Amino acid sequence: MSVALELRGLSKQFGELKVTRDVNLVLEPGARHALIGPNGAGKSTLVHLITGLLKPSKGQVVLAGQDVTGFTSERRVKLGLARTFQINSLFNRLTVGENIGLALSARQGMDSRLFSGVTQSPELMDEAAELLHSLGLLDLATRSVISLAYGQRRLIEIALALALKPRVLLLDEPVAGVPSTEGHRLFDLLERLPEDVATLVIEHDMDLVFRFARRITVLVEGAVLVEGNVNDVRSDPRVRAVYLGERAHA
Numbered sequence: 001m002s003v004a005l006e007l008r009g010l011s012k013q014f015g016e017l018k019v020t021r022d023v024n025l026v027l028e029p030g031a032r033h034a035l036i037g038p039n040g041a042g043k044s045t046l047v048h049l050i051t052g053l054l055k056p057s058k059g060q061v062v063l064a065g066q067d068v069t070g071f072t073s074e075r076r077v078k079l080g081l082a083r084t085f086q087i088n089s090l091f092n093r094l095t096v097g098e099n100i101g102l103a104l105s106a107r108q109g110m111d112s113r114l115f116s117g118v119t120q121s122p123e124l125m126d127e128a129a130e131l132l133h134s135l136g137l138l139d140l141a142t143r144s145v146i147s148l149a150y151g152q153r154r155l156i157e158i159a160l161a162l163a164l165k166p167r168v169l170l171l172d173e174p175v176a177g178v179p180s181t182e183g184h185r186l187f188d189l190l191e192r193l194p195e196d197v198a199t200l201v202i203e204h205d206m207d208l209v210f211r212f213a214r215r216i217t218v219l220v221e222g223a224v225l226v227e228g229n230v231n232d233v234r235s236d237p238r239v240r241a242v243y244l245g246e247r248a249h250a
């Protein structure tokens with residue numbers, strides 16, 4: 001099977017400021033990979049380079065063997081790159097199930113503005129329920145989005161991204177703002193992600209990173225400091241120095 005996502009020598013400069021420096025990264029299908037690094041390390045910039053919000057100064061983004069460096073974000077989504085949607089992309093007055101139905105219909109090329117077409121399609125609504133069930137979120141299906149707590153909405157954002165049937169899923173700080181009482185639902189959901197989807201999580205919460213990831217890339221000053229499996233990264237003295245140094249600084 002081909003590599004799901006590859007970054008080749010990716011660099012980004014804003015004027016004189018080098019924010020991303022020659023980053024190489026490979027995600028195999030089904031990868032569970034975390035990107036970590038101290039504040040300002042360039043994690044968000046790297047995500048923007050992957051999604052197409054920013055264009056690199058050098059290097060390539062390759063999605064399932066295809067060089068997508070010059071492609072718009074929309075084209076990348078169509079080719080299987082999904083990221084968690086921002087909260088405001090959910091339709092507040094609709095139910096969770098209807099929101100997922102709309103995302104499924106968009107994937108199938110239906111005009112998602114034709115909302116009635118979605119709710120009147122038992123197949124789509126069944127598929128939405130099936131997806132929510134597989135993620136352990138079926139209890140939220142008939143709730144209107146507006147009635148959900150913030151943490152619950154963040155879970156639904158992940159379901160919405162998965163409705164696009166991506167090859168690669170980018171999760172940008174999934175824990176941010178989720179109260180600890182709802183944290184277990186997020187962990188549960190992450191364990192239920194489809195096995196073949198390559199997942200890259202950008203996260204500050206080390207508890208989540210160590211539980212979820214099989215490989216970790218540590219970014220410092222825009223460059224990869226270390227990449228390896230969880231134990232290697234955890235015990236690497238350079239990583240400890242970065243994090244302990246940061247803590248001592250705080």
Ligand SMILES: Nc1ncnc2c1ncn2[C@@H]1O[C@H](COP(=O)(O)OP(=O)(O)OP(=O)(O)O)[C@@H](O)[C@H]1O
Nearest residue numbers: 014017018019037038039040041042043044045046
């Ligand atoms: N559009 C821009 N123009 C100039 N500098 C930028 C721009 N975007 C980001 N930077 C700089 O790039 C560096 C990396 O920022 P980035 O937001 O990617 O880091 P980060 O690792 O995501 O940080 P955090 O964990 O705090 O969110 C910072 O010094 C930031 O000020």
